[in-house]
Amino acid sequence: MKHAAAATAVDMLIVGAGFAGLYMLHKARRMGLDALVVEAAPSVGGTWYHNRYPGARVDIQSMEYSFSFDETLQQEWKWSERYAPQAELLRYANHVADRFGLRDGIHLSTRIAGAHFDEAARRWTVRTESGQSWSARFLVMASGPLSSPNLPDFAGLKEFAGPVYHTADWPHEPVDFSGLRVGIVGTGSSAVQAIPQIAQQARELTVFQRTAAYAAPAHNGPLDQEFEARIKADYAGFRARNRRMHGGFGSALPPNPVSALAVSAEAREAAFEQRWKIGGFALLGAFNDLLLNEQSNALAAQFVRDKIRAIVKDPETARRLSPTHTIGCKRLCVDSGYYDTFNRPNVRLVDISRQPIERFTASGLQSGAGHFEFDALVLATGFDAMTGTLMRLDLRGRGGLPIKEKWHAGPLNYLGLTIAGFPNLFNIAGPGSTSAFTNVVVAIEQHVDWIADCIAHLDAHGLATVEATESAEAAWAEHVNAAARRTVFLSCNSWYLGANIPGKPRMFMPLAGGFPQYAERCAQVARNGYEGFVLA
Numbered sequence: 001m002k003h004a005a006a007a008t009a010v011d012m013l014i015v016g017a018g019f020a021g022l023y024m025l026h027k028a029r030r031m032g033l034d035a036l037v038v039e040a041a042p043s044v045g046g047t048w049y050h051n052r053y054p055g056a057r058v059d060i061q062s063m064e065y066s067f068s069f070d071e072t073l074q075q076e077w078k079w080s081e082r083y084a085p086q087a088e089l090l091r092y093a094n095h096v097a098d099r100f101g102l103r104d105g106i107h108l109s110t111r112i113a114g115a116h117f118d119e120a121a122r123r124w125t126v127r128t129e130s131g132q133s134w135s136a137r138f139l140v141m142a143s144g145p146l147s148s149p150n151l152p153d154f155a156g157l158k159e160f161a162g163p164v165y166h167t168a169d170w171p172h173e174p175v176d177f178s179g180l181r182v183g184i185v186g187t188g189s190s191a192v193q194a195i196p197q198i199a200q201q202a203r204e205l206t207v208f209q210r211t212a213a214y215a216a217p218a219h220n221g222p223l224d225q226e227f228e229a230r231i232k233a234d235y236a237g238f239r240a241r242n243r244r245m246h247g248g249f250g251s252a253l254p255p256n257p258v259s260a261l262a263v264s265a266e267a268r269e270a271a272f273e274q275r276w277k278i279g280g281f282a283l284l285g286a287f288n289d290l291l292l293n294e295q296s297n298a299l300a301a302q303f304v305r306d307k308i309r310a311i312v313k314d315p316e317t318a319r320r321l322s323p324t325h326t327i328g329c330k331r332l333c334v335d336s337g338y339y340d341t342f343n344r345p346n347v348r349l350v351d352i353s354r355q356p357i358e359r360f361t362a363s364g365l366q367s368g369a370g371h372f373e374f375d376a377l378v379l380a381t382g383f384d385a386m387t388g389t390l391m392r393l394d395l396r397g398r399g400g401l402p403i404k405e406k407w408h409a410g411p412l413n414y415l416g417l418t419i420a421g422f423p424n425l426f427n428i429a430g431p432g433s434t435s436a437f438t439n440v441v442v443a444i445e446q447h448v449d450w451i452a453d454c455i456a457h458l459d460a461h462g463l464a465t466v467e468a469t470e471s472a473e474a475a476w477a478e479h480v481n482a483a484a485r486r487t488v489f490l491s492c493n494s495w496y497l498g499a500n501i502p503g504k505p506r507m508f509m510p511l512a513g514g515f516p517q518y519a520e521r522c523a524q525v526a527r528n529g530y531e532g533f534v535l536a
């Protein structure tokens with residue numbers, strides 16, 4: 001990368017105008033920093049700009065999945081549904097950009113190509129694909145943990161004659177499947193939301209499933225006005241209570257503080273049933289050890305398999321839809337009519353676990369089980385999660401060390417926020433933090449606030465840089481590993497492990513330790529004068 005002489009100097013360059021980038025820009029400006037956001041898309045909104053497949057909506061309740069940093073914002077915004085749909089979340093991101101006057105600090109349709117740390121200047125030189133460059137004291141990666149779509153290298157995909165859509169890169173003009181035969185590959189959260197919607201429109205829908213999914217009903221509907229009024233009467237208190245929850249949400253229904261093994265079969269069934277009726281992630285809180293103890297987990301898994309058998313009329317389809325791995329090990333899906341969709345005469349399920357896709361053809365795909373025809377294809381194949389976006393950049397730290405080399409065996413960092421050898425670079429909601437297991441807006445606010453405090457500390461002490469030490473980083477990797485070992489999360493192939501991407505190093509990337517403990521640890525590090533960091 002050329003170090004362009006004409007680079008514009010700023011205090012902070014933020015990559016990404018999703019929720020993280022918007023709040024970081026607002027916060028930086030409030031601190032008096034000269035900050036800007038660079039965003040590849042032509043709009044703010046991040047995830048909620050790109051993931052606009054039919055049925056896309058949030059799986060944390062809207063009253064919780066929103067910013068808490070401004071009381072007026074949270075009082076004035078009105079959500080229409082219990083789980084907001086994508087279009088409404090995108091409107092919310094736009095509202096935040098307007099309400100806080102952020103737009104003049106956001107460069108849209110501008111994609112970062114690389115960023116190099118200039119050791120002499122102690123600044124980041126950041127270059128865009130179109131050749132613009134900035135020199136920034138701080139570089140904040142707000143590029144999202146699920147922002148690089150995974151497009152598997154399917155043989156013959158280019159030969160397929162019809163349109164191909166990826167759920168994470170959905171067209172902005174309406175897609176009409178009426179009268180068409182549609183094939184969909186994947187049955188994760190995106191597919192579970194899209195399948196019921198596409199099935200209503202398409203003439204025929206063929207679902208290619210490699211791993212069956214656990215899905216709990218969303219019971220979505222219009223937002224209960226009385227519930228909204230109750231929350232808004234003490235929104236700050238509600239947020240504070242949520243921040244004390246393991247996942248940063250759900251304080252209205254805390255986990256049942258007993259083991260699934262400590263109660264009678266009848267009491268267990270009743271607890272699962274009660275949570276199933278409430279919907280969403282409530283199920284995983286029916287007992288306090290469902291994600292810690294495989295025996296307890298198996299009881300919850302069986303409860304969902306029984307539900308699938310009760311919903312899906314054809315016993316063979318029900319059997320194939322029934323997952324066999326630990327529940328919650330891959331993120332639990334939250335659905336609206338997913339299993340019931342397989343009762344429709346125009347929907348069929350093809351198991352590709354033992355007879356995988358061999359190749360695509362002009363008219364469909366060939367698997368070990370035969371040739372399947374369709375006119376349009378949807379790939380709901382997920383993301384190169386947590387590291388994909390950074391690894392695709394020409395990002396170089398001290399001594400020109402590329403991030404690809406630094407992370408060749410998996411992501412290393414300290415507190416999930418900072419990387420040894422990459423001074424003054426902060427990564428929001430990335431690996432090594434609890435973001436994947438936390439209401440991500442809560443995670444983002446905590447990260448942005450921590451970064452702001454860290455910068456304020458540097459400035460108060462006349463310091464230029466903050467950089468994690470390698471020993472702090474190594475200890476943190478062990479901390480992340482140890483937390484995963486205490487859970488059921490290592491028992492299946494998930495994007496948390498990098499297992500969905502061929503060739504990606506297997507390393508459990510998110511921190512499973514609980515948001516309150518994580519946030520306290522970050523605060524403690526700061527209180528102790530940023531232990532584990534070199535400040536210079």
Ligand code: N01
Pocket residue numbers: 057058059060146152167185186187188189190191193209210211331334352357380381382383493495500
């Ligand atoms: O992606 P996924 P996603 N051949 O990785 C299959 C968030 N999110 O976009 O399980 C055949 O979960 C793959 O099969 P397998 C949420 O955090 C939230 O659905 O690897 N199949 C799987 O079935 C979520 O966890 C919401 O065996 C292949 C699917 O594709 C995360 O995003 C909504 C394949 C991918 O599932 C990712 O969800 C949507 C191949 N080569 C997303 N490669 C909310 O509700 C992959 N698959 C807010």
